[in-house]
Amino acid sequence: MITWKNLDTLTAYQELANAKKVNLKEAMTGENGADRVKKYSVPMAEGLTYHFAAKQVDDNILAVLKKLAEEAQLTEKFAALYNGEVINTGEKRLVLHQLTRGQLGDKVMADGVDKRAFYVEQQQKIAEFARKVHNGEITNAAGEKFTTVVQIGIGGSDLGPRAMYLALENWAKKHDTFKMEAKFISNVDPDDAAAVLYGIDVAHAIFVLVSKSGTTLETLTNEAFVKDALKNAGLDPSRHMIAVTSETSPLAKSDDYLAAFFMDDYIGGRYSSTSAVGGAVLSLAFGPETFAQFLDGAAEEDKLSANADALQNPAMLDALIGVYERNVLGYPSTAVLPYSQALSRFPAHLQQLDMESNGKSVNRFGEPVDYVTGPVIFGEPGTNGQHSFYQLLHQGTDIVPLQFVGYRNNQMDTDVEIQGSTSQQKLCANVAAQIIAFACGKEDDNRNKNFEGGRPSSIIIGDQVNPGSLGALLAHFENKVMFQGFLWNVNSFDQEGVQLGKVLAKRVLAHETDGALKVFSDLLNI
């Protein structure tokens, strides 16, 4: 029997709040520190490992976190989710994104069909379509192959697929699975679409229009922009466009598209990279086999997230430590710092995933909560960030917990040796050094050169960014966010906070405003 309780009503949370704090600097110094690193890690899928030695935890706190996980019924709630209960209570929907990559529990029936079979069918249809595009069975009107795919979408239809594309672009080029370049149009700013169209050969471009509802204003506007461009080039838009949408949307059965692939209301935008939303563009860009490997990596990681032992469940442990940092230690933000240029937009995707899921002030019953929920998430790839905002992370007045990601190998083989080490070794040396610098600091009589230390971080270490490990990494964070939502007792799967702005924007465009909004509208010449 599952009960949904607020975090501050749980006995283990009170125990956690009263538990003796860890002196991280002390804990990470000397041989103790070495022992911690060896001991405090959990294996993930696809050769990744989650290391939490540099977090402010010890065996006692870990034991309380484990209790908290049990009292909050995290495993049971996850099982309820993947077995098809209505977890998105706000919108009264199932939450099924894990089903797009595997079956963790019972068969889930909805809308009269087996949903796993439905997602697999969509993936297969996409695979078939992509193969026909690649082998020239589906071409432009002149019978020529498409050479570029352009995703038109915003939010979850943009950030996740774009981050995944960038993560695998060079890997695919190196492994000869690169099929065509992908571009992305998202912003309603007309310069976004104009710049993308300027840089491509539209006659050989295939566009993927992504909108679950088929009514997203930015996306429909950009579609019109693209159609104009195609017509101006003497081309028939319906020969250049496919749709990814829900079966009930106006786009689903339109002759305006070469094909339509389906997602449904049980896949939130920010959780849709493993659905047709990511599937169409990534399968066209890299081939369906690469996309399938990505799904397999995510499915493997999902299985680990079902482990009831919090200390053996990387996503759950990551979630628990994050809640400890946010609610007990009082840290208001978290930085995501991948030491891989391939993951340059992964932090932007996590920013949406996390902040849109858990940036809530009411619990799943609509009652205000008395504790803080989702933190601000930001980040850039290392080593770039080191030459930017790390100054504040090291010596600022606030402590910002850090989530590092590092890989032993880069994606392309090319490297260069300077001063006795390769670039890849320098990259890895930097992330290792940063963990210790943040945790242990360094005393200096010149206080301006003093490092307090005591700044917590975790690191996920892997061999390489490839389709499988990327899927695992993505699923890890999706599941972490889900577990944190369970702990905070919020609904991580709706986003009512985006509605008011839409309503007011429509009013501005209809010139139905007064007061401050009217003055601002005038100032902006609307």
Place this chain on the structure above:
Amino acid sequence: MITWKNLDTLTAYQELANAKKVNLKEAMTGENGADRVKKYSVPMAEGLTYHFAAKQVDDNILAVLKKLAEEAQLTEKFAALYNGEVINTGEKRLVLHQLTRGQLGDKVMADGVDKRAFYVEQQQKIAEFARKVHNGEITNAAGEKFTTVVQIGIGGSDLGPRAMYLALENWAKKHDTFKMEAKFISNVDPDDAAAVLYGIDVAHAIFVLVSKSGTTLETLTNEAFVKDALKNAGLDPSRHMIAVTSETSPLAKSDDYLAAFFMDDYIGGRYSSTSAVGGAVLSLAFGPETFAQFLDGAAEEDKLSANADALQNPAMLDALIGVYERNVLGYPSTAVLPYSQALSRFPAHLQQLDMESNGKSVNRFGEPVDYVTGPVIFGEPGTNGQHSFYQLLHQGTDIVPLQFVGYRNNQMDTDVEIQGSTSQQKLCANVAAQIIAFACGKEDDNRNKNFEGGRPSSIIIGDQVNPGSLGALLAHFENKVMFQGFLWNVNSFDQEGVQLGKVLAKRVLAHETDGALKVFSDLLNI
């Protein structure tokens, strides 16, 4: 006589802390709200205006902020800076980036020369060089024109110039001042350089190596990577490279470069976009006239920043309100939200500018301060952000002050009308709507659809992102950060917090580690 005092020792700060708080929701509702928007704005340079009606201020608080500015001697300190005093006390250096675009005060002599004349001379040398590249006087060894410029630099040598390039790329294409495409290599991850080189025609590329000291390890490593690639293509690297560095660096008089252009120790990396660091790549990409317009815009804005009346000085007022939000209202982060795709990387640049400048825990005398300093800065362009992290901004448990930027016109003329409005109108309608949605909220009996409001924002409104307005925008933020540093009594111009990581990384590469650092190094196969 200037005295440098901690913020919490100022009488006006105590008064500010005790001043009656503003109920923003109330203040911005109805005709009161309209009056505020009309009243609470300050003109900036190049047609921009800073609007602060949706901030938690009223006439009383503004009067106290003005007193605070006077007591903290912000104008006098700025004058000391531009007149050449040693403001960067940590490194015992002058701070002269404003001199790269204009002369605000006295002639500044350093290293035996008039520094304004020195910066102008460098700009002219760059202009001459760029013109020769554009007209084919300077070519590759085969006598062919260069078609791509690639900046090799990290931190301030990357983020600012890259953000400015992206901001003006489409404007330049539209205005026929586009000369060549620019690319950027920054990360020590070898895949960064490999991917850039993969995407260009190296035989027709000119590389700009940017390192003030000439010793930045990432940059030298990437230089070696690029030189290898040039040699492998049968090309002579010295025919393809220029350097931007200080006159005393090992790069300054090397035969390895076609030319060298100089900056000096008085220009911090994050303040270097208007120096040769931005000048070389932007002049090559867009022509020296465009770069000169950019400098003029910045110089115009600098003049406004010298105004002693805080309420007529946009950068100073922005700084004061930010300190009020951070130290009195207790908001830990700030989001930068430009409603322009051209400014897609402007938030990343501001993130460095702000967090590296003011993320400090000691005052300029090296004494710990008892108050919080620089906030976490993050952001993405609107409307993209609306479909991502705005959920937390609207309904999260923490309040995040917002800095909007919006323009009446886009850069390229192309637009499309859908549902009775153009894309540009939709973009503007959205930013206007967001300001009111954040400030006023909307009550709903369903608490999950309730918007508390009371979430403060400012907006800078302009006609268009063009070289002049971009320079003004950049200078505004540089000066805001400077004034905040004065208020917090920190040195905004050094970055000792980045040193420890460098030292430890070297130790890892030399295999001179023990304890936790050794174990992490082993895990990463270094």
